[in-house]
Amino acid sequence: MTSATGREPLTPDDFAEHARRELPADVWDFIAGGAGRERTLAANEAVFETVRLRPRALTGIEEPDTSVEVFGARWAAPLGIAPVAYHSLAHPDGETGTAAAAGRLGLPLVVSTFAGRTLEEVAGAADAPLWLQLYCFRDAGTTFGLARRARDSGYQALVLTVDTPFTGRRLRDLRNGFTLPAHVTPANLTGPAAAGSATPGAHSRLAFDRSLDWSVVARLRDLSGLPVLAKGVLTARDAGAAVAAGVAGIIVSNHGGRQLDGVQASLEALPEVVSAVRGRCPVFLDGGIRSGADVLVALALGARAVFVGRPALYALAAGGSEGVHRMLTLLIAELADTMVLTGHASPGTIDADTVILPGHSRPHTGNTAPHAVPHPMPCTDRSPG
Numbered sequence: 224m225t226s227a228t229g230r231e232p233l234t235p236d237d238f239a240e241h242a243r244r245e246l247p248a249d250v251w252d253f254i255a256g257g258a259g260r261e262r263t264l265a266a267n268e269a270v271f272e273t274v275r276l277r278p279r280a281l282t283g284i285e286e287p288d289t290s291v292e293v294f295g296a297r298w299a300a301p302l303g304i305a306p307v308a309y310h311s312l313a314h315p316d317g318e319t320g321t322a323a324a325a326g327r328l329g330l331p332l333v334v335s336t337f338a339g340r341t342l343e344e345v346a347g348a349a350d351a352p353l354w355l356q357l358y359c360f361r362d363a364g365t366t367f368g369l370a371r372r373a374r375d376s377g378y379q380a381l382v383l384t385v386d387t388p389f390t391g392r393r394l395r396d397l398r399n400g401f402t403l404p405a406h407v408t409p410a411n412l413t414g415p416a417a418a419g420s421a422t423p424g425a426h427s428r429l430a431f432d433r434s435l436d437w438s439v440v441a442r443l444r445d446l447s448g449l450p451v452l453a454k455g456v457l458t459a460r461d462a463g464a465a466v467a468a469g470v471a472g473i474i475v476s477n478h479g480g481r482q483l484d485g486v487q488a489s490l491e492a493l494p495e496v497v498s499a500v501r502g503r504c505p506v507f508l509d510g511g512i513r514s515g516a517d518v519l520v521a522l523a524l525g526a527r528a529v530f531v532g533r534p535a536l537y538a539l540a541a542g543g544s545e546g547v548h549r550m551l552t553l554l555i556a557e558l559a560d561t562m563v564l565t566g567h568a569s570p571g572t573i574d575a576d577t578v579i580l581p582g583h584s585r586p587h588t589g590n591t592a593p594h595a596v597p598h599p600m601p602c603t604d605r606s607p608g
């Protein structure tokens with residue numbers, strides 16, 4: 224697992240560079256790409272560059288405790304792996320390799336509806352919490368069957384993806400005529416739900432249920448007995464609807480810039496959602512997290528924890544299960560260092576005063592409660608005027 228410069232990867236970007244060399248060009252494009260002109264994809268990472276950290280001196284913290292509690296389970300850090308389809312595209316270890324790596328470190332994995340391994344196989348490989356991400360199919364029996372299987376094999380929550388009535392216009396895939404290699408199939412789908420899945424974009428338009436409304440949250444919760452989170456919320460309005468529908472948590476996400484190009488970066492949307500939720504459920508974030516400092520910034524703006532998507536596949540491509548273990552270990556170590564240097568012995572104290580947002584020379588004062596209503600995040604649009 225060495226990079227182009229012959230060195231061990233030290234950051235998610237190093238893993239990405241390695242993956243780019245390993246993977247066929249069309250597979251790289253499927254993973255790395257976004258919708259439309261990829262403005263939101265770029266903004267997800269760029270927005271973190273605009274936030275400044277505030278150091279603390281002589282705090283006496285020797286070893287910070289990075290762990291957090293989520294739905295009664297202890298995670299080793301406020302960090303998990305986002306649902307990403309087909310890990311076997313990146314490496315034969317697939318989702319079982321990712322689950323084993325995350326599990327060894329005490330970090331959760333959200334398994335995609337489009338996993339290349341069965342839910343039961345992944346459960347057998349994991350020692351840490353598993354959540355199942357759900358797409359809802361026109362064939363409702365498929366969706367509810369997945370939810371029941373998740374409950375029966377020990378998954379701790381369902382993550383309903385709410386931003387994808389069909390997949391966004393991903394121009395790289397359209398130009399490449401992308402189809403999945405024959406060995407990569409959705410192991411948990413059978414019958415009409417699986418038909419045509421080798422072409423993800425076209426398949427989503429045929430198979431996904433676009434008639435859904437928020438009442439599906441209660442149906443999924445009642446039949447599975449599991450907490451249901453909504454993934455893909457970016458506005459106060461949708462956050463309010465999600466809470467009213469009874470979600471146990473919200474994941475602020477724009478699907479890694481793969482759905483509606485032009486929407487806010489996830490971090491930009493986070494304060495609005497946190498304010499609207501008013502502590503009624505935990506708020507999580509994915510999109511653009513590429514360092515331990517990024518994790519801390521998201522917590523400072525009100526996230527309980529964050530998820531990484533592409534970095535998991537890049538690390539898998541670079542070194543299989545061991546690669547994922549190394550990438551996650553590096554992120555936890557960076558987070559721990561950043562916590563010491565900003566004066567936080569545990570994630571619970573990381574508050575809005577830990578960061579300065581663009582356009583501000585000082586942090587907002589008077590807000591020292593952890594995860595309290597944070598600053599508004601100004602738009603990072605760099606266009607003139």
Ligand SMILES: Cc1cc2nc3c(=O)[nH]c(=O)nc-3n(C[C@H](O)[C@H](O)[C@H](O)COP(=O)(O)O)c2cc1C
Binds near residue numbers: 255511
């Ligand atoms: C290749 C790929 C496949 C994805 N598959 C799914 C999926 O099956 N379900 C889902 O809800 N989100 C899916 N996502 C979105 C991720 O869950 C997540 O929102 C996004 O990757 C986070 O951004 P990041 O890649 O910058 O960390 C996928 C993302 C990628 C890159």
Ligand SMILES: CC(C)CC(=O)C(=O)O
Binds near residue numbers: 423
């Ligand atoms: C197979 C796709 C529907 C997975 C997905 O959500 C994505 O590619 O963003």
